[in-house]
Amino acid sequence: MAxxxxxxxxxxxxxxxxxxxxxxxxxxxxxxxxxxxxxxYRVLKRMEHDGWIDAREVxxxxxxxxxxxxxxxxxxxxxxxxxxxxxxxxxxxxxLAVKIRGAAFDDPAALIDEVERHRKAHTDRLAHYLAGxxxxxxGPEAPETPDAGQELQHVVLRGGIAYxxxxxxxxxxxxxxxxxxxxxx
Amino acid sequence: MAxxxxxxxxxxxxxxxxxxxxxxxxxxxxxxxxxxxxxxYRVLKRMEHDGWIDAREVxxxxxxxxxxxxxxxxxxxxxxxxxxxxxxxxxxxxxLAVKIRGAAFDDPAALIDEVERHRKAHTDRLAHYLAGxxxxxxGPEAPETPDAGQELQHVVLRGGIAYxxxxxxxxxxxxxxxxxxxxxx
DNA sequence: TCCTTCTATGCAACTCGTTGCATAGACAAG
DNA sequence: CTTGTCTATGCAACGAGTTGCATAGAAGGA
Numbered sequence: 001m002a003x004x005x006x007x008x009x010x011x012x013x014x015x016x017x018x019x020x021x022x023x024x025x026x027x028x029x030x031x032x033x034x035x036x037x038x039x040x041y042r043v044l045k046r047m048e049h050d051g052w053i054d055a056r057e058v059x060x061x062x063x064x065x066x067x068x069x070x071x072x073x074x075x076x077x078x079x080x081x082x083x084x085x086x087x088x089x090x091x092x093x094x095x096l097a098v099k100i101r102g103a104a105f106d107d108p109a110a111l112i113d114e115v116e117r118h119r120k121a122h123t124d125r126l127a128h129y130l131a132g133x134x135x136x137x138x139g140p141e142a143p144e145t146p147d148a149g150q151e152l153q154h155v156v157l158r159g160g161i162a163y164x165x166x167x168x169x170x171x172x173x174x175x176x177x178x179x180x181x182x183x184x185x
Numbered sequence: 186m187a188x189x190x191x192x193x194x195x196x197x198x199x200x201x202x203x204x205x206x207x208x209x210x211x212x213x214x215x216x217x218x219x220x221x222x223x224x225x226y227r228v229l230k231r232m233e234h235d236g237w238i239d240a241r242e243v244x245x246x247x248x249x250x251x252x253x254x255x256x257x258x259x260x261x262x263x264x265x266x267x268x269x270x271x272x273x274x275x276x277x278x279x280x281l282a283v284k285i286r287g288a289a290f291d292d293p294a295a296l297i298d299e300v301e302r303h304r305k306a307h308t309d310r311l312a313h314y315l316a317g318x319x320x321x322x323x324g325p326e327a328p329e330t331p332d333a334g335q336e337l338q339h340v341v342l343r344g345g346i347a348y349x350x351x352x353x354x355x356x357x358x359x360x361x362x363x364x365x366x367x368x369x370x
Numbered sequence: 371t372c373c374t375t376c377t378a379t380g381c382a383a384c385t386c387g388t389t390g391c392a393t394a395g396a397c398a399a400g
Numbered sequence: 401c402t403t404g405t406c407t408a409t410g411c412a413a414c415g416a417g418t419t420g421c422a423t424a425g426a427a428g429g430a
Contacts, residue, residue, distance in 0.1 A: 001386075002280050009287040019408050033283050034276035039387065041410060064395055064408045076290070083291050086299060087280050089306050091219035095187050095272050097341045098218050102194040104334035105261070106268045114271060121274050148366045149289035155362040156282045159355045166351040170344045177340040181333045186416070204378050224417065226380060249378045249425055 003043050004052070006033040008071055008079045011053060013149065015070035018044050031125075031160055044069060052078055100174060109182030112175060119171045126164035133157055188228050189237070191218040193256055193264045196238065198334065200255035203229050216310075216345055229254060237263055285359060294367030297360060304356045311349035318342055 010021060010029050021044070022037035024030060047053045052075030055067045071079075096118060103111045136142055137154045146154070195206060195214050206229070207222035209215060232238045237260030240252045256264075281303060288296045321327055322339045331339065 002278075002283060003386085005287065006283045009283060009290070012290045013286075017408075018410095022408095029283070029286070032277055032279040032286075034278065036388070037408095038389085038410085042386095045410095060407090062396065063406085066408060079287055080291050083284055083287055084295065086302065087284070089303070090278065090280065092217055093187075093219065093275065094217040095275065097344060098187060098191045098194060098214070099268055099272070100337050100341050101198075101214070101217075101334075102190065102264055102268055104332075104337045105194070105197045106265050108333060108337070110269060117271065118274070147289075148293060149286075151362055151366055152285050152289045152293070155359050156285050158358060159282060162351050162355050166347050170347050173343060174340055177336055181336055188416085202378075203380095207378095221418070222378095223380080223419085230380095245377090247426070248376085251378060 002033065002082075003035055003039060004047060005079055005082050006035070007040065007043060007047065008052070008075050011069055011071045012076075012079070015068055017058075017066040017068050019066065021069075031129075032156065047075065050074070100178075103178070107182075108178045112178050112182070115171055115174050115178065119168065119175070122164050122167050122171065126161065126168065129157060129161045129164060133161065187218065187267075188220055188224060189232060190264055190267050191220070192225065192228060192232065193237070193260050196254055196256045197261075197264075200253055202243075202251040202253050204251065206254075217341065232260065235259070285363075288363070292367075293363045297363050297367070300356055300359050300363065304353065304360070307349050307352050307356065311346065311353065314342060314346045314349060318346065 006025075006029060007021060010016075010024055016024070018037065018041045021040050022035075025033070025035045025040065044053070048055050048069070051072060053069045054072045055069055057065060058068045059065050096115070099111060099114070133154070137146070137150070137157070143150065191210075191214060192206060195201075195209055201209070203222065203226045206225050207220075210218070210220045210225065229238070233240050233254070236257060238254045239257045240254055242250060243253050244250050281300070284296060284299070318339070322331070322335070322342070328335065
């Protein structure tokens with residue numbers, strides 16, 4: 001399980017509450033590790049119980065109070081231990097690929113709209129990544145001498161950008177293939 | 186849930202036993218939808234109970250008997266229904282990306298070996314995909330006029346190839362970044 | 371002969387992840 | 401003044417996925 005470790009990384013980058021973490025998992029780190037707020041609250045509770053993180057009650061005058069978490073020493077060494085462990089190759093779950101193969105037993109052309117919907121989602125995400133890259137790393141507001149953390153966030157973001165570009169090119173290939181097969185049958 | 190649908194696609198491509206399906210999920214369709222034999226046997230049982238698939242006992246003289254499954258009419262229409270439903274954008278789980286961001290709080294250089302191990306795994310998988318493409322689609326043994334099923338399997342495989350190439354280029358970027366950060370700290 | 375490997379199927383227990391629902395204060399719009 | 405939205409946290413139930421173990425026939429090697 002790696003949600004604990006993703007949370008540790010996120011809390012080391014910046015301490016925050018369960019709610020704030022949940023929002024980060026909707027953007028930023030969530031693009032590489034998805035999680036809902038339920039999962040996050042449950043795991044935070046366990047991590048606090050295990051002494052990996054410290055909680056601090058923060059009273060907010062104009063909002064409900066929150067519990068701000070930060071990483072404790074045992075959490076830091078747990079992260080370090082995990083970083084030195086080898087990990088298995090990712091097990092992929094690519095539903096769209098299954099659908100495309102399945103289209104052979106149905107109407108291939110009927111999938112085109114769906115694939116174009118995905119294409120649009122990936123176009124949006126690419127634009128979002130590129131805007132983030134300009135804002136944080138390559139634009140005029142970006143630091144001239146980034147630290148290790150920023151360099152590493154940037155290389156991960158570059159991976160996201162490369163992934164979206166590759167996916168867009170592939171989806172075009174898929175659409176062209178579906179169109180080619182459609183009318184004949 | 187889509188394991189049922191991945192199994193339907195695989196059984197439509199070719200009927201087989203739970204064991205044979207488990208082996209396909211180690212190659213082929215398993216590159217886009219991972220599953221263990223336990224999951225497969227359990228889901229097959231439910232699908233048979235629901236009338237989606239038919240089972241046929243096959244006695245084998247030199248091996249244990251097996252149950253060969255094939256898709257029944259209700260299974261086919263279930264697949265068709267699923268193909269016409271929209272699906273959510275994939276929720277990603279990219280453990281290595283989390284580790285790379287985590288490396289900022291540890292020794293970045295210590296990750297290099299791990300990343301190189303992944304690089305090797307992706308090199309092997311790319312070679313495997315390319316060999317499969319040559320064997321089934323672009324080589325001299327390949328059919329001159331592929332049917333829809335083959336065209337669609339090919340476009341999915343091209344996606345896998347593009348993914349591996351993109352990943353290899355990105356891992357080189359990651360390694361270069363880690364090396365750059367390593368010695369300074 | 372024993373040990374391992376391959377084919378073939380399955381149970382039981384557990385953990386992880388998802389979905390629906392609930393609560394509650396603060397604020398803005400209608 | 402009610403309704404909706406945002407912040408903030410959480411429970412309960414269920415479904416999906418993982419891990420460990422068990423069985424059993426056949427083949428091949430030490």
